[in-house]
Amino acid sequence: MQEPQTVAAAEDMSILEAIRAALFAEMARDERVLVFGMDVGTLGGVFRVTQGLQQHFGGDRVFDTPLAEGAIVGASVGLAIGGMIPVPEIQFLGFTYQAFHQIGPQLARFRSRSRGRYPMPVTIRAPDGGGVRTPEFHADAVESQFTQTPGIKIVCPAFPDDARNMLSMAIRDPDPVLFVEPQRLYRTVRGPVTVRDDPLPFGRARIVRQGSDVTLIAWSAAVHLCLTAASELQSAGISASVLDLRTLVPLDVAGLVQAVTSTGRAVVVHEAPLTGGFGAEISATLHEEAFLSLDSPVIRVGGRDVPYPPGALEDAFLPTVPRIVSAARKAVEG
Amino acid sequence: MQEPQTVAAAEDMSILEAIRAALFAEMARDERVLVFGMDVGTLGGVFRVTQGLQQHFGGDRVFDTPLAEGAIVGASVGLAIGGMIPVPEIQFLGFTYQAFHQIGPQLARFRSRSRGRYPMPVTIRAPDGGGVRTPEFHADAVESQFTQTPGIKIVCPAFPDDARNMLSMAIRDPDPVLFVEPQRLYRTVRGPVTVRDDPLPFGRARIVRQGSDVTLIAWSAAVHLCLTAASELQSAGISASVLDLRTLVPLDVAGLVQAVTSTGRAVVVHEAPLTGGFGAEISATLHEEAFLSLDSPVIRVGGRDVPYPPGALEDAFLPTVPRIVSAARKAVEG
């Protein structure tokens, strides 16, 4: 899990700026790259992530589309066949529901269906996650639903540096990528960004905090909850590692096993409802691959098994630092 | 897991006949019950499951719809609000992709969104599963995708008796149910059917074979693979239980734990791709709830992490009896 060579000096950015920088860089690098979706052009996106792109690259490469998620993704398939590199935005991950039939069964399978003739270098960007009191659907963290339709990669950065480099990687990847952006962190998490020209391939988890008693596993915004929980645990005398998965597909099984073996205990945290969430996959995998190294079972902390509630009640739904802390205590103390 | 009282003598039926009998019975019992979908009326469905219904109950209660899965499910929401009990058919579970945005985020959430004002007594029937060399999508076993949208129940019978009783229960249930029908078994599995007037609630797994060394856990068509595997294991001196989950939501956690505790070893089998399949949920749950009773980790046997292949190659994709047998051996022998 060693990081490759740096080619530019680090710059401090928010996640939002890092994503925008990646879009600028990739559009400049390859004129086949197109950015489109609802309101991404003139407005620059409802979060202003794509701000300035249309002015810079013109209305042929950055454009607003009609309000139809299925067509946005479906057209991306055709644009890719026609030699373009589409980077569509779905305004919120919770509206990939409307495009579901064009993502897993079409975009993800087109390389295979066409026996390799039509690879799909498409990156779908979509923000998700709770904590910002959005209306219904706008927080739904449904990334695990796409793990049942192989052919697509799922990338969930938690830091500006990863957002910057992994979005570039996604756009250059010959395969489709669902790139999930933690809306809660867009402007709140800042950090150094170092542009890498030859980054590691997808599928490498990263230890973002070293500890010895328990490993907290997460991706996307939940990584930061785990970091806070780890600090609290520290005060209570428990030393927690935090592993940022970074990509769900491909999954870094070796990295997971290694991180958990070193502590013997693990808690996996995600915002999606517990049942059927990707935490189950992590837990199942760890038990399969590292059973004998586990001193206690992997504990999952997820969203509740209910529909995402109105903003006023999202704390009752979401995994919180206290819930993570108490799960970690349980893992360690039994 | 004791079965309740019988109210009618057992009759021998195929799964298909059992489903049809349940539809006849529920339509006769309650005139609000409607059956609709593509080709379910005049034709009686592409598998002839609904044959005879339209002649018997008339074109107002059994009707063909346009080719639009989203509208079929979406209209069901409205029909339910209007006081009907819709039993829509989606021609194959793999075409719930097209209705995805109307199932989890709408149908499943309407009770909650309307704060109880509009319960959704809707049962979506859909066949799925491999082994019958269907074209693309027709075999996709995507039941786990619906476990991330709470509010809907997921029922996956493997025997005629369950098909008959659980479909009746589903139709009478005030909540939405996704009722998955194993197409491979429609006509091949026959068995006694005893109509129960007051069946057990959903969420009770059933031990369909008793054993002492390892518990094979499955639902839908895979239950029968497990039964075959259990016979083979018997010859090799390994005594396997087979647990038929019957419903994924609600999940019979207590039944699972009890069944696995008695053997100390478990293998979970499903047709969906391994990663993100419901086997992960079973494995994670068992480790969380029965860690100390497990002599070895729960092993998953699933479909491969690739798109469902053309018919000629489905055996390479699907869980097979040999794969189950060798997983069970590994669980037992380490």
Next chain:
Amino acid sequence: MTQQPIEAGAVDSTVTRDARLGADGVASGDAPMSREQVLEAYRLMLQSQAIDDLAIKLQRLKRVGLYAPVQGQEAAVVGSALALDPRRDWLVPASREQPAMIRHGLPLVNFFAGYMGRLDSAGIPEGVKLLPRQQAIAAQLPHAAGLAWAMKLRKERAAVMVYCGDGASSEGDFHESLNLAGVMHVPLVVVVINNQYAISTPFHKQTAAQSLASRAIGYGMPGIAVDGNDLFAVYAASDDAVRRALDGGGPTLIECRTYRVGFHNTSDNPNDYREQEEVSAALADDPTTRVERYVLAQGLLSPGAMAQLKVEIRAELDAVQRSVADLPRPEADFIFQNVYDVLPARTEQQRAETVKEDRR
């Protein structure tokens, strides 16, 4: 089948109406509404403006989460909703039809409770034939088609009116449900509030169609485009459509052409994507002002009574808002209510945990 004659051009089902209530407040021809109806409409339009103002103020004070104003669309929303009989007909909103929901029977307290997070009081009361607001664009359309279908199957004499926006007209749900409604010949009235924008996306980027009403032909139903700022035109078209629905004449598509004068919602800034001139032009043709002029000209209200009415409306809202603020906030385990009839055991356990955590 191949022998059937090829049609000499499909019949155009789009009917267009002349203006009824002009920008000057003068009605051409007979008014399609009674004096009482005009006054009801006027009151609802004023109330809608007052709700916009109050909700935006409360949002700025962080007492309301997000608010999407009606401003500019009052005639389209009120004129259509008034064609319904709330005891008989159903109303299915999108998410910007506040006065229609209230007119259809949603109590003001419940209305504000929804926006102010007092969820225990925010439901739709039993008997009010209304669906909750829909946040997934266009998803309400198949629900409405199904509901109308239920009315037909039950032989209930009732119409269903459903709203959606110009943006919504691009979603698959729009198409699938209108086609279904057409072929099932159900008593549905689809009111498209074409306010020229879907967030920042103007109508000409939404579709190349000249009119959304023209889509009706492809579903075998009548379609009509009206000036959505003309209360009388909207009401007349809606009333026609409701009658047709009640008389077994099937569904109708109505496009109300209006303009979203305000921001998309409280977190939007329209200056980022449109010119002030465009907004000024629209402001100059405020639909409520048209009605106000008519009301004064016809002597339905004196200037004094009108001023009094405005004060009353604002006072009522403010009182409601204050009483809602006094309502209890929901408990944490509210999120487990109404998920299922009976919670699954595992979820029940989560509920218990949540209650315990909340107490800590």
Next chain:
Amino acid sequence: MTQQPIEAGAVDSTVTRDARLGADGVASGDAPMSREQVLEAYRLMLQSQAIDDLAIKLQRLKRVGLYAPVQGQEAAVVGSALALDPRRDWLVPASREQPAMIRHGLPLVNFFAGYMGRLDSAGIPEGVKLLPRQQAIAAQLPHAAGLAWAMKLRKERAAVMVYCGDGASSEGDFHESLNLAGVMHVPLVVVVINNQYAISTPFHKQTAAQSLASRAIGYGMPGIAVDGNDLFAVYAASDDAVRRALDGGGPTLIECRTYRVGFHNTSDNPNDYREQEEVSAALADDPTTRVERYVLAQGLLSPGAMAQLKVEIRAELDAVQRSVADLPRPEADFIFQNVYDVLPARTEQQRAETVKEDRR
């Protein structure tokens, strides 16, 4: 915006063509196709019939899985495809356009290899501007819209022709992609093969619209309904549309009205849902027979040459079929090919396992 005039009825964009090649094989007016084109069409139509026969036979012998015949639709499929230049234009099939795929460059061997499970040989060769068949109804439409959009963005002079059925016209994908194509003004030709059925569901249960071509108006593009059994009418409309697309005139919707004479596919029995008379009527107006009469009347082929041609076509197919039968069946690990550019480690492990299991 509210000041814009309310249109006096939307303009109807549906144009209708007179019959060109009647049931008697007599052309009215000038033939829109050259002699060579007519002969090419005729050959393709005969070949399509022969493929239907052979594939059904092979299915009965369990050497083909499932087959959906073209019978009755030959003029619609061939007449449209012939308007394309395969070196320049793209063809996006649904799943019942066999002769179009072959004409566009799919080698017969690859074609049969697909049906006969010889997957290693079933791909679309590099350079053939064709997409694979689509099993999810209507899902190909947005792909085609996107592909046409790519042509426009790249300033390539190329048209994209996409097929779908009458059933497909009810899916959300149909609507979303036609609307997108309209607003992006891309070089797309949408050919709806209205064969009156979607499995058992007749057209009048599919929609209340009189014509599917009439939907074009709602997307701001020209629409035309033609007798789909009339080769010349189909060709002329398609040729117009392709030219318009190439000249920057945007998309066109063409509805070909024809009839699915055969079963939906080899596991369907149409007697369960339709009357034989209806089929007989359609059989009496076989589109290939129309062309055959024309070919004979115009002396394009002598009766002897025609008989010879039919023998040749069948012989060729049979030879191809036999050579395909000799091709190797795919290995088990074929399923892991082309899932990703590089397989994830975990999937790679599954591949290794599969190979090992397969060897046992």
